[in-house]
Amino acid sequence: MKKHIVVIAGDGIGQEVTAVGQQVLDAIAAKYNHEFTYDTALIGHAAIEATGNPIPEETITKSKASDAILFGAVGHPKYDNDPSAKVRPEQGLLGIRKALGLYANLRPIKLFDELLSASSIRPEILKGADILFFRELTGDVYFGERGRKDEGNTAYDTMIYSRYEVERIAIKAFDAAMTRRKKLCSVDKANVLESSRLWREVIQEIAHRYPEVEVEHQFVDAAAMLLIKDPKRFDVVVTGNLFGDILTDEASQIAGSMGMLASASIGDTTGLYEPIHGSAHDITGKGVANPLASVLSVALMLDISFGMKAEADAVVNAVDSVLKAGFRTRDIADPSTPAEKILGTEQMGAQILQRLNA
Amino acid sequence: MKKHIVVIAGDGIGQEVTAVGQQVLDAIAAKYNHEFTYDTALIGHAAIEATGNPIPEETITKSKASDAILFGAVGHPKYDNDPSAKVRPEQGLLGIRKALGLYANLRPIKLFDELLSASSIRPEILKGADILFFRELTGDVYFGERGRKDEGNTAYDTMIYSRYEVERIAIKAFDAAMTRRKKLCSVDKANVLESSRLWREVIQEIAHRYPEVEVEHQFVDAAAMLLIKDPKRFDVVVTGNLFGDILTDEASQIAGSMGMLASASIGDTTGLYEPIHGSAHDITGKGVANPLASVLSVALMLDISFGMKAEADAVVNAVDSVLKAGFRTRDIADPSTPAEKILGTEQMGAQILQRLNA
Ligand SMILES: CC(C)[C@H](C(=O)O)[C@@H](O)C(=O)O
Ligand SMILES: CC(C)[C@H](C(=O)O)[C@@H](O)C(=O)O
Numbered sequence: 034m035k036k037h038i039v040v041i042a043g044d045g046i047g048q049e050v051t052a053v054g055q056q057v058l059d060a061i062a063a064k065y066n067h068e069f070t071y072d073t074a075l076i077g078h079a080a081i082e083a084t085g086n087p088i089p090e091e092t093i094t095k096s097k098a099s100d101a102i103l104f105g106a107v108g109h110p111k112y113d114n115d116p117s118a119k120v121r122p123e124q125g126l127l128g129i130r131k132a133l134g135l136y137a138n139l140r141p142i143k144l145f146d147e148l149l150s151a152s153s154i155r156p157e158i159l160k161g162a163d164i165l166f167f168r169e170l171t172g173d174v175y176f177g178e179r180g181r182k183d184e185g186n187t188a189y190d191t192m193i194y195s196r197y198e199v200e201r202i203a204i205k206a207f208d209a210a211m212t213r214r215k216k217l218c219s220v221d222k223a224n225v226l227e228s229s230r231l232w233r234e235v236i237q238e239i240a241h242r243y244p245e246v247e248v249e250h251q252f253v254d255a256a257a258m259l260l261i262k263d264p265k266r267f268d269v270v271v272t273g274n275l276f277g278d279i280l281t282d283e284a285s286q287i288a289g290s291m292g293m294l295a296s297a298s299i300g301d302t303t304g305l306y307e308p309i310h311g312s313a314h315d316i317t318g319k320g321v322a323n324p325l326a327s328v329l330s331v332a333l334m335l336d337i338s339f340g341m342k343a344e345a346d347a348v349v350n351a352v353d354s355v356l357k358a359g360f361r362t363r364d365i366a367d368p369s370t371p372a373e374k375i376l377g378t379e380q381m382g383a384q385i386l387q388r389l390n391a
Numbered sequence: 392m393k394k395h396i397v398v399i400a401g402d403g404i405g406q407e408v409t410a411v412g413q414q415v416l417d418a419i420a421a422k423y424n425h426e427f428t429y430d431t432a433l434i435g436h437a438a439i440e441a442t443g444n445p446i447p448e449e450t451i452t453k454s455k456a457s458d459a460i461l462f463g464a465v466g467h468p469k470y471d472n473d474p475s476a477k478v479r480p481e482q483g484l485l486g487i488r489k490a491l492g493l494y495a496n497l498r499p500i501k502l503f504d505e506l507l508s509a510s511s512i513r514p515e516i517l518k519g520a521d522i523l524f525f526r527e528l529t530g531d532v533y534f535g536e537r538g539r540k541d542e543g544n545t546a547y548d549t550m551i552y553s554r555y556e557v558e559r560i561a562i563k564a565f566d567a568a569m570t571r572r573k574k575l576c577s578v579d580k581a582n583v584l585e586s587s588r589l590w591r592e593v594i595q596e597i598a599h600r601y602p603e604v605e606v607e608h609q610f611v612d613a614a615a616m617l618l619i620k621d622p623k624r625f626d627v628v629v630t631g632n633l634f635g636d637i638l639t640d641e642a643s644q645i646a647g648s649m650g651m652l653a654s655a656s657i658g659d660t661t662g663l664y665e666p667i668h669g670s671a672h673d674i675t676g677k678g679v680a681n682p683l684a685s686v687l688s689v690a691l692m693l694d695i696s697f698g699m700k701a702e703a704d705a706v707v708n709a710v711d712s713v714l715k716a717g718f719r720t721r722d723i724a725d726p727s728t729p730a731e732k733i734l735g736t737e738q739m740g741a742q743i744l745q746r747l748n749a
Contacts, residue, residue: 113608114608116581116588116589123582127583153512153619154512154513174584175583179584179585179586181585181589186554186555187551188551188585188590189549190550190584190585190586191547191549191550193546194545195541195544196544223474224466224470224471225481227537227546227548228546228548230474231544231546232546250471253637254640254641255640257615257638257641258643258649279612282612282613282615283619286616286619311613
């Protein structure tokens with residue numbers, strides 16, 4: 034098959050990890066006789082530096098013409114410390130999600146058995162946990178009206194959902210539940226928020242179409258607690274943009290490290306694949322970033338956007354095999370990991386490629 | 392000393408646990424020669440059933456006239472399953488927080504050593520963790536304008552903060568940090584939200600007045616992850632109403648169980664003391680609820696509202712001693728707990744009282 038992929042590396046460790054992701058795509062193309070072509074595009078701080086705009090029009094055009102996007106990360110400490118900055122790297126990420134209509138963000142949370150000891154959670158609590166998050170990605174307080182009043186002394190954001198927005202993500206989540214353990218947990222704060230009450234109403238309605246799916250509703254505070262107390266109770270979790278942001282980062286601890294977590298952002302057209310982790314400027318350029326989230330993002334791309342199940346499995350198996358061989362990046366090492374097994378970004382990539390090329 | 396306490400038991404297990412809390416107050420009064428008088432007031436579902444109003448005027452009047460409030464919980468599954476209900480138990484809790492100006496919610500998170508094995512987090516990650524949360528309690532999306540548009544098909548809530556609201560909670564948090572390890576972490580989502588950018592600006596300003604305090608800012612998603620990955624890195628955490636709701640429930644896992652966590656809601660006048668846990672209708676009336684969060688709420692009341700340090704310590708020591716003797720309620724038992732050491736609500740209360748009366 035021929036596929037055209039736009040690589041948007043973005044900021045910080047985005048460059049380092051997408052480089053490995055792209056090598057994995059090349060290895061898959063060679064092995065399975067596909068033809069993958071690439072283009073690159075700017076976003077975030079990198080785009081601001083080059084063009085003044087965190088999301089240049091060209092990036093949108095190229096992305097729309099692609100079969101899939103391999104995304105790195107956005108963000109820069111400069112803006113974090115300057116709350117008054119008008120132009121910000123994150124506008125690039127939010128902008129592309131919106132421009133491409135990527136309303137469903139899938140975040141699978143599953144621990145590789147070899148990483149049981151890398152997590153701060155007890156192994157017996159973790160073992161067998163397998164959660165698929167559906168985070169709504171183009172609505173909520175991320176995109177509602179915001180601003181200042183009272184001469185700048187009051188600031189507001191609008192948390193907002195329409196019935197249609199909830200319906201379409203709900204359908205995706207219920208469909209996924211049908212292919213899994215047929216359990217769905219919807220997370221909201223309906224005891225306080227009107228947008229959550231609409232959310233809950235719509236989930237209850239859609240649930241009628243899926244009588245086989247066992248549905249539960251949890252308030253976001255309770256969900257944040259239950260995720261750590263008993264992650265195995267969850268199968269598919271569906272929630273809004275903000276709650277999904279918080280809960281999936283939290284849930285990264287179930288998978289041992291943020292450095293292991295991939296995500297797929299899909300909508301009606303092309304898909305965007307990115308690690309859950311951010312730009313991590315503290316380790317940028319040091320060659321120590323864990324590239325496995327980018328590698329696993331490639332696996333999601335192969336599976337979801339290209340329908341290449343065998344290829345996707347090959348990538349996941351390569352990751353599994355490298356972990357079984359005892360190799361770790363710093364973030365997933367534990368005190369018992371021998372120093373020579375702790376690899377940098379490129380070395381870890383080389384181990385993956387070696388297995389894919391074998 | 393003479394003190395007048397209003398007991399607002401509310402819904403679900405609220406009745407059972409505040410009953411134990413009140414017995415503890417009586418024991419302290421007897422032992423230290425204080426005179427505690429009590430009144431009761433209605434709130435939540437209980438108040439709706441009796442008066443149609445989740446927060447009757449009388450409850451506010453009595454509360455304002457009190458030296459402190461011992462609070463149970465609010466909530467009822469009936470409303471949770473009916474997103475369209477106009478009158479809801481939670482309005483009682485939000486209403487009293489607002490009416491009394493209880494803008495600072497203190498949630499200390501500290502594990503009793505004996506409960507190291509009750510948590511789903513590894514003991515070596517937990518041991519020594521000691522976090523004091525300051526959750527802003529009368530602003531944010533809890534109190535902003537909300538409603539429906541488009542014939543009910545769109546719902547919105549307003550996340551809103553004014554400079555003044557952030558300042559006063561920041562000052563409380565920085566003051567507390569000065570009495571502790573002099574570290575403060577402010578949590579927001581300033582890379583996306585305008586209200587968070589104002590929040591961060593104000594924290595940065597107030598920080599100048601406390602040069603000795605080491606300040607860090609974390610995005611809420613990262614904070615949710617770090618709390619589990621490395622709880623010991625936190626000392627004082629200050630955050631908004633919604634983020635505080637989510638993060639403190641999550642952090643309950645650091646203390647082994649929600650059933651152990653007390654909170655103090657303070658402002659300019661009287662203080663309200665309540666467990667972090669909710670009404671827990673699944674176990675209501677079974678006599679198995681853990682009363683220790685209510686007992687520890689009493690300790691906070693004695694300390695913060697009444698300035699009775701020795702009395703507060705006596706209560707905490709009684710809890711510690713009961714745990715050291717191996718007694719547990721169900722929620723904090725682990726597989727190694729012998730059946731005869733697993734106590735119900737009243738029995739656990741009796742163990743505490745026995746030590747206070749000794
Ligand atoms: C960088 C930031 C805007 C983004 C978000 O909050 O969505 C990130 O945290 C994520 O989860 O993809
Ligand atoms: C019951 C609910 C409205 C309340 C809140 O969200 O504030 C509760 O979760 C709490 O944390 O006290």
